[in-house]
Amino acid sequence: MNDKELNDLKVFYQIRRGSKCVDFFSRYPLGEEWEMNLKMNLERVIFSDTTPIEKIHAIHEANVFNIHNKNEELKKIELEWWKEYLQREFKVNLKDLDPRYQDTKTTSQKAQIICHEKLFSNDFFLKFAYMLDMARNTNLNESHRPTILELGAGHGTLARLMKLRYPLCKYIIVDLPEALFFSYTNLRLNFVDANFRRCSTLEELNSAVTDDTDFIFVPSFLTEEINNDFSIDLFINTSSLGEMNNRSIEYWYDFFQNTLKVRYLFLANRFLNQFSPLSQGWRISQNKCSVLLDKKWDIIKWELEPEYERCPFQEVTGPRIQRVIAKRSLKVNKTPNDHFYYEDWYRLYHRNPNEEPPQLSRSNNPLYIDLTTNGTIFKIWNSIRILPNEKNIDAMIKYLQILEKKFPIEEKFFYLDLYKKITGKKHPFLKKKWIFNTVRYFAIYIAYKIKLKILLHQLRLYWVIEKLTRMVWGKYTN
Numbered sequence: 001m002n003d004k005e006l007n008d009l010k011v012f013y014q015i016r017r018g019s020k021c022v023d024f025f026s027r028y029p030l031g032e033e034w035e036m037n038l039k040m041n042l043e044r045v046i047f048s049d050t051t052p053i054e055k056i057h058a059i060h061e062a063n064v065f066n067i068h069n070k071n072e073e074l075k076k077i078e079l080e081w082w083k084e085y086l087q088r089e090f091k092v093n094l095k096d097l098d099p100r101y102q103d104t105k106t107t108s109q110k111a112q113i114i115c116h117e118k119l120f121s122n123d124f125f126l127k128f129a130y131m132l133d134m135a136r137n138t139n140l141n142e143s144h145r146p147t148i149l150e151l152g153a154g155h156g157t158l159a160r161l162m163k164l165r166y167p168l169c170k171y172i173i174v175d176l177p178e179a180l181f182f183s184y185t186n187l188r189l190n191f192v193d194a195n196f197r198r199c200s201t202l203e204e205l206n207s208a209v210t211d212d213t214d215f216i217f218v219p220s221f222l223t224e225e226i227n228n229d230f231s232i233d234l235f236i237n238t239s240s241l242g243e244m245n246n247r248s249i250e251y252w253y254d255f256f257q258n259t260l261k262v263r264y265l266f267l268a269n270r271f272l273n274q275f276s277p278l279s280q281g282w283r284i285s286q287n288k289c290s291v292l293l294d295k296k297w298d299i300i301k302w303e304l305e306p307e308y309e310r311c312p313f314q315e316v317t318g319p320r321i322q323r324v325i326a327k328r329s330l331k332v333n334k335t336p337n338d339h340f341y342y343e344d345w346y347r348l349y350h351r352n353p354n355e356e357p358p359q360l361s362r363s364n365n366p367l368y369i370d371l372t373t374n375g376t377i378f379k380i381w382n383s384i385r386i387l388p389n390e391k392n393i394d395a396m397i398k399y400l401q402i403l404e405k406k407f408p409i410e411e412k413f414f415y416l417d418l419y420k421k422i423t424g425k426k427h428p429f430l431k432k433k434w435i436f437n438t439v440r441y442f443a444i445y446i447a448y449k450i451k452l453k454i455l456l457h458q459l460r461l462y463w464v465i466e467k468l469t470r471m472v473w474g475k476y477t478n
Helices: 003-017 019-027 032-046 052-061 072-090 122-137 157-165 177-190 202-210 220-225 246-259 277-285 344-351 376-386 390-403 410-423 428-432 434-449 452-458 462-473
Strands: 113-115 118-120 147-151 170-175 196-198 215-219 231-238 261-270 297-304 321-328
Touching (some): 003 019, 003 177, 019 220, 052 177, 072 122, 122 157, 122 231, 122 321, 147 157, 157 170, 157 177, 157 231, 170 177, 170 220, 177 215, 196 202, 202 215, 202 220, 246 261, 277 410, 297 376, 376 390, 390 410
Parallel strands (some): 147 170, 147 231, 170 215, 196 215, 231 261
Antiparallel strands (some): 113 118, 261 321, 297 321
16 A cells, blocks of 8 residues: 555545535434544544554554453463354364464554464454354355445454455445545555445445445445445444444434345344443433344344353453344244243233342342343344334333343333333333432433533542442332
8 A cells, every 4th residue: 555545545534524424424423432532543543644554553552443452361361262162163273274364464463362373363353253153144145246335344354354255245335434544444455456446426336336346435424325226235234333323323224224225134233231321321322223123134143142242351341242144035024922921020020010020039130041032132122123012112121120230221211212102101110210210310411411420520529420320320120
């Protein structure tokens, strides 16, 4: 990647300040995390006087797109975990692995894990598992050059692996202009002979889709101009939908479910995470990333916290992730499995209305929950996806009450709102605790509307923050 191409890429980034882009993000604003990353990291690195490889290294080390282990002992233990998992689940032996499937010179030294003279990182292992999961559970025909679209590709690790697995594929990345800078740079350094195209108009995009271009880079705002004749063999999103506000999430779900003609879908986003309102209040308005699939999907695989998301040997633990692999269906599925109504926790609820299952019982404090398509959570989630009604939404709210302790689960607010939308009335849980909820919402209002948390941090009154948190949420499920 020469200086001219790097400068051209910086010029392309200037579309960020164009009227179409500004208007798009005024209607679909960035999540709070990305507002901070844009100002603190991305633009600083883009315009720094450094080489393309140094820019990718800087983003790795700034933990913008992923978080790496920096502890060498932890890296060794983490490596052993991944070796065992990949061998057991996918019959992949790192020693015999095709040398193309490893990290490259664009991975910073601090993130590197070396094994059998190959270069890896925890980001590589996770994205490699994603790729293997998709290859196993989709039927992409390489002979007709499949088109893959990834929304939010970060610096392009998954895109690189998918291109290695499907070398004939046409890979489209839709992202923020500043993120496109890094995915383009990283992929260009790794595929020097491939054809790349940056698109700022619909005409450029249509041309790139029909010619021999390998990688196509599309700024988010341009998707508003795409019509519903746009066919995609596989649509991918990992993590980034969970970093958007609900208005943006709704836009992207409408885009891949109604604008695009998608064949297969792979989503891996946050689901059923608890949050503290004094430190993560924005989560109330970012809770739809895993609940908006329509009834025209055949679910191939669904799991909350799939094993490859659960490596315990990392310095920072991420959110709980829901993985969905699905295929678009012409037939609308109208027959959900409602056997969960006969499960013990549900029957106990109706034996003692508005009460949890008895204290000290297995249903009150479950230590094992099936988080696959055979489990309760999927059955309720899928029932609501196919045919939302008062009974199944009420069941989800009650089940979440069993699972959450002290701090609320993000999606509970979504299901409370959906209950009111479907029935025209508030859920009994809200009626029962209206005084408590009034105090709680007032505390949230104070904490976020007048920026109380910022003031308390400046005064170093951390004990006050802790007391307020306990006051607001301590008895949430009692």
